[in-house]
Amino acid sequence: MDKNPSIQCTVDECKFHAKSENYCTLNQIMIGTHEKSPKVVECTDCNSFELQK
Numbered sequence: 001m002d003k004n005p006s007i008q009c010t011v012d013e014c015k016f017h018a019k020s021e022n023y024c025t026l027n028q029i030m031i032g033t034h035e036k037s038p039k040v041v042e043c044t045d046c047n048s049f050e051l052q053k
Contacts, residue, residue: 003025004024005023008024009023014050026048030048031047032044033045
């Protein structure tokens with residue numbers, strides 16, 4: 001898949017990582033949180049993440 005130049009990503013373990021560059025190959029991603037009231041960046045998650053096999 002081609003990289004999406006609008007979505008940078010450094011998570012090499014993700015199925016959708018562009019591998020040769022730090023980008024995502026998805027057209028869009030879903031961002032979420034695991035906190036009731038997020039206050040810092042560590043509270044947010046990429047809900048589109050899938051572990052590469």
